[in-house]
Amino acid sequence: MRAGTDAGPVRSPLWGLALSLPLAGLLLLLAAPSADVHWEDHPSHFWLVLGTAAVSTALAFATSGISLRRADARLFLISLSFLAAAGFLTLHALATPGVLLDGPNQGFTIATPVGLLVAAVFAGWSALPLPPARAQAIVRHARLLRGVLIGVMVAWAVVSLASVPPLDDPTPAERAGGGLVALAVLALIPYAFAAWRYATLALGSGLSLTPFAAPLLLAVASAFTLLAEAMIAVAVARSWHASWWEWHILMLTAFGAIAWSARREDGEERFSDLYLDHTAAGKREVSVLFADLEGFTTFSEGRDPRDVSEMLNTYLRVAIPPIVQQHGGEIDRLIGDAIMATWGTRGDQPDHARRAVDAALAVQRETGRIAAEHPGWPRFRAAINTGEALVGVLGAESGRSYTVIGDTVNLAARLESQAPPGRVVIGAATLRALPGVRVEALEGLRVKGRSETVDAYLVDDGVHRGQA
Secondary structure (H helix, E strand, O other), X not given: OOOOOOOOOEEHHHHHHHXXXXXXXXXXXXXXXXXXOEOOOHHHHHHHHHHHHHHHHHHHHHHHHHHHHHOOHHHHHHHHHHXXXXXXXXXXXXOOEOOOEOOOOHHHHOHHHHHHHXXXXXXXXXXXXXXXXXXXXXXXXXXXXXXHHXXXXXXXXXXXXXXXXXXXXXXXXXXXXXXXXXXXXXXXXXXHHHHHHHHHHHHOOOXXXXXXXXXXXXXXXXXXXXXXXXXXXXXXXXXXXXXXXXXXXXXXXXXXXXXXXXXXXXXXXXXXXXXXXXXXXXXXXXXXXXXXXOOHHHHHOOOOHHHHHHHHHHHHHHHHHHHHHHOOOEEEEEXXXXXXXXXXXXXXXXXXXXXXHHHHHHHXXXXXXXXXXXXXXXXXXXXXXXXXXXXXXXXXXHHOEEEEEOHHHHHHHHHHHHOOOOOEEEEHHHHHOOOOEEXXXXXXXXXXXXXXXXXXXXXXXXXXXXXX
């Protein structure tokens, strides 16, 4: 959690009071019907709801992509909450009379409370304890869950357009009624739980917050609170009155707050405050590849930087695809002529050692071909080590990155510095994970930072027994 700012502490009761103001305003409008003015404007309704759906859709895509890349179940479930709200809000926008449809459509009209209920289920689910085994199961079935949700929304649209009973009643449903009240009550429980849970995560063990402390967690807690209040307003508001417009504004504010908070966070890890603990800082068995150009400094000396850059780009264009596209690795960082890549960081690659070695050998083959065409260019040397490492978010503010740290990583870097040009060196743990691989032992290898010799091996031409 970030340190405080000069703006001073904001006590959690004040934060709760601010979030209760919309609900107080709704109660005031209901208590004083004369204040609940009537304003019926179909185009404004259409664009307001569609704009809210667009913001929610953008959040769904942003969080979904990162959640799958980091294998984080909590963030993925939050993305499904955004997606559910976005899909049903779009249907509700299409129900605006005189905009796209000639008259009201019951299924599209009540799409908002239905969507808010479905979104509440995913919100509450995301706030539940998700130990690693359960989280991995969710991530494994992520595309199935998303496909089912999209299928439900498409089915709702089809049934609504077909006016299948009970969705064939043209009477507007956006007023107090038993069905809407029941939906509101059902949605309140998971929304309240999720809001409490994320507020607790934001507060941590402290009793106060600063305006910039855990902003995304606060935004999510605030958003789920506002969506719960919107659900209440859906059930009790009068159509085309101020109380009716209020829940539209509440939804836009809820999603807009999250989008604004995420926008303020720089970098790829802008949603890292929402990661599960074992995503943000968890131990996993990984394989780490280091590769750099032997003699790069000497080659660069006295040369035009543009020529050096052209050489690097020529190499990287053929070196990166085998790592990422062919063998499922992830580029952790590129520093000058050095490449650091990882496998197994998501816990879904039991064959990460094999993938890493195959990728390194492919890199050597491809870059070797380029080197043969350009005599005098330096060659890559590469090394892989396998073992337990801490995988998670490192750094703060815009300097946050998702990386691996630990002795496994350090030894991989040290082995790489001892590798001959054009060859691949592996550590003992990597060799144990690859029975049958042909290697040549490097006797008495000493590396920086180790008082004893380490076991390391040169991979023989990348040919495994039983493989072509």
